Amino acid sequence: MxxxxxxxxxxxxxxxxxxxxxxxxxxxxxxxxxxxxxxxxxxxxxxxxxxxxxxxxxxxxxxxxxxxxxxxxxxxxxxxxxxxxxxxxxxxxNAHPGCLHDCIFLVCDVCGQTVHLDDDSVTAGVRHAAEAAGFSPERPVIEVRGRCADCD
Structure with a gap:
């Protein structure tokens, strides 16, 4: 999804x-x-x-x-x-605890603010790559470090 x-x-x-x-x-x-x-x-x-x-x-x-x-x-x-x-x-x-998704975090290296995104099209690719390598992914977590709009 x-x-x-x-x-x-x-x-x-x-x-x-x-x-x-x-x-x-x-x-x-x-x-x-x-x-x-x-x-x-x-x-x-x-x-x-x-x-x-x-x-x-x-x-x-x-x-x-x-x-x-x-x-x-x-x-x-x-x-x-x-x-x-x-x-x-x-x-x-988790602001929506009844909904299961893999994690994508955007982490600001300046202020520490962290935003959680749900985008299963991104994590599906990660899961597929892991499975193709013979690995059974249980809980993909993707973290993108950088600067938020307030700190940029």
Whole structure:
């Protein structure tokens, strides 16, 4: 399927969509998972597990270990609630968690802003090339580094 538009969720609607998606996958939406998701969704740029742990620790008034955050983020990536920006080991909330696509990220090297695109016609070529080489692709991630329009 080529690039298309999604209904992107924000705020409480994003959290509700994430919860519904996680529960459909057979997992529970716990209070800690909700806090971690909400903290990540509150960042305007990709956030590391340490950034998220710090934000949750401040809001909770108690220390939350980055290891715990990593485990939950791994679950969220598997459930398509969160996308991982590989080159910076950071995460962004998926604004349309019910829709499965390969990742294309546009990462600004100046300000760090990261935009996620869905264009299956691009990633289909990557999948085809991998299969032609005898490789079974599971999760293609394409990152394009450069400058955003605001920094250019």
């Amino acid at each position: 080529p690039r298309h538009d999604h209904h992107e969720h924000h705020g409480a609607a994003l959290t509700q969509a994430a919860q519904a998606t996680l529960e459909r996958s057979g997992e529970q939406w716990t209070a800690m998972r909700a806090r971690i998701f909400d903290a990540l969704a509150g960042f305007d740029k990709p956030a590391s597990a340490y950034d998220i742990a710090e934000a949750v620790s401040k809001s909770e008034g108690r220390r939350v270990a980055a290891n715990s955050v990593y485990r939950i983020l791994d679950l969220f990536v598997t459930a398509n609630l969160v996308r991982r920006v590989e080159s910076s080991n950071a995460y962004i909330a």
